[in-house]
Amino acid sequence: MDLVTSLIEILSEDQVSINETIRGQHSQDESYHAPHLPDVVVSREILMK
Secondary structure, three states: OOHHHHHHHHOOHHHEEOOHHHHHHOOOOOOOOOOOOOOOEEOOOOOOO
């Protein structure tokens, strides 16, 4: 079982995203570090409806 499947079983499908746009929004901040696309984004609230 992969990480995303495990997270969806623990949380809900609406709280776990592998959507590239959402991952891109979480890949950078205002620091000097280069952006890095996360494998998955997990939220305590529903990400998309």
